[in-house]
Amino acid sequence: EAQVTQNPRYLITVTGKKLTVTCSQNMNHEYMSWYRQDPGLGLRQIYYSMNVEVTDKGDVPEGYKVSRKEKRNFPLILESPSPNQTSLYFCASSSTRGRASSAFFGQGTRLTVV
Amino acid sequence: GENVEQHPSTLSVQEGDSAVIKCTYSDSASNYFPWYKQELGKGPQLIIDIRSNVGEKKDQRIAVTLNKTAKHFSLHITETQPEDSAVYFCAARYLQGAQKLVFGQGTRLTINP
Numbered sequence: 001e002a003q004v005t006q007n008p009r010y011l012i013t014v015t016g017k018k019l020t021v022t023c024s025q026n027m028n029h030e031y032m033s034w035y036r037q038d039p040g041l042g043l044r045q046i047y048y049s050m051n052v053e054v055t056d057k058g059d060v061p062e063g064y065k066v067s068r069k070e071k072r073n074f075p076l077i078l079e080s081p082s083p084n085q086t087s088l089y090f091c092a093s094s095s096t097r098g099r100a101s102s103a104f105f106g107q108g109t110r111l112t113v114v
Numbered sequence: 115g116e117n118v119e120q121h122p123s124t125l126s127v128q129e130g131d132s133a134v135i136k137c138t139y140s141d142s143a144s145n146y147f148p149w150y151k152q153e154l155g156k157g158p159q160l161i162i163d164i165r166s167n168v169g170e171k172k173d174q175r176i177a178v179t180l181n182k183t184a185k186h187f188s189l190h191i192t193e194t195q196p197e198d199s200a201v202y203f204c205a206a207r208y209l210q211g212a213q214k215l216v217f218g219q220g221t222r223l224t225i226n227p
Contacts, residue, residue, distance in 0.1 A: 004157075035217075040123070042203060043158070043217040058214075059115075090157055102148040103215060105157035 002027045006091050006106035013081055013113055021076045021109050023091030030096045032074040033058065033103070034066065036087040043090065049074055050096070081113040116141040118206050120218025128226050133194055135221045137204035138186040146207035147187045148215070149178060153200045161202075162189070191223075199225045 004025045013019055025032065033048035035058075045058030049068040063085055065077040074093075078085060088110050092103040117140040127133045139147075145166040150158035164171045164178045164187065171178050175194075180187040191198055204218040 040219055042118075042120070042219040045214065045216075048214065102146075102160045102163055105150075105159070107157050108155075 002104065004091055004093055004104050004106040006089075006109050009107060009109060011109060011111050013111070015082055015113055016080050019078050019081060019111075021078075021089060021091075021111070023074045023076065023106060024072050025074075025091075025093040025104070026072065027093060027095070027104065028071065029093035029104075030071070032068065032091065032093045034064070034074070034076045035090045035092065036060065037090060037108075038087055046076070046089075078111075081111075083113050085111065086113050087111060116144060116206055116214075116216040118204060118216050118218040120204050120221060122221060123219060124222045124224070126224045126226060127194055129194055129196060131194055133189075133191045133198070133223055133225075135189045135202055135204070135223070136186060137188070137206075137218050138184075139206040139216075140185070141206070142182075142185060144206040147178070147180060148205050148207075149189050150203040150205065151200045152203065152220075158203055194225045196225050196227060199223060 007022045030051045034046040035043040037043050044060050046064050047066040049055045052071050055066050090108050091106040094103045120137045148163035149161050151161045152158045162173050162176050162178050164180050175192045177190040202221045205215040
């Protein structure tokens with residue numbers, strides 16, 4: 001089954017404690033991205049990756065890092081989380097070949113920073 | 115950059131009636147417009163999409179229309195059912211950055227039995 005898998009689904013942490021949210025896709029997609037979803041703001045892109053070892057900032061990258069060492073994985077790293085990073089996070093992947101497909105989303109990670 | 119405005123933010127309709135959600139975009143070079151449905155506790159899921167060379171597309175009870183001149187596109191759901199209750203997002207593919215999707219703010223649709 002084609003899917004994007006995020007872990008964990010829920011996370012409560014304290015300010016300043018480094019954390020990583022993992023994302024893995026099994027569709028051999030080149031393009032992967034991270035979004036955060038906040039009420040009234042829709043989905044805003046944090047970082048994206050066009051392929052292995054190629055990453056770039058989205059619209060709201062401050063306070064986040066990513067890496068793309070393998071095609072299937074795209075972890076999101078919060079080096080020093082702050083309360084304003086409390087949000088619902090989604091990882092997505094899509095193909096860049098031919099008539100590029102739309103994005104497949106993971107189930108989401110609800111992060112609370114206290 | 116691209117900006118997508120979505121209206122209304124909430125919509126309540128009687129079961130069996132039609133629902134319409136509207137979006138406008140700012141970048142005339144955008145060429146791909148998907149719609150996503152997000153059910154409670156789940157990630158957004160693609161329900162229909164339209165490319166800029168097409169004016170309308172239908173899939174059973176769902177249709178999308180695109181007006182490139184006015185830079186707006188709409189989602190139409192006919193014969194609504196309780197399972198249509200969800201949050202709906204429109205998006206536009208912004209050509210700069212290749213695959214970048216810019217999303218609207220979302221519409222919470224409630225179907226009243």
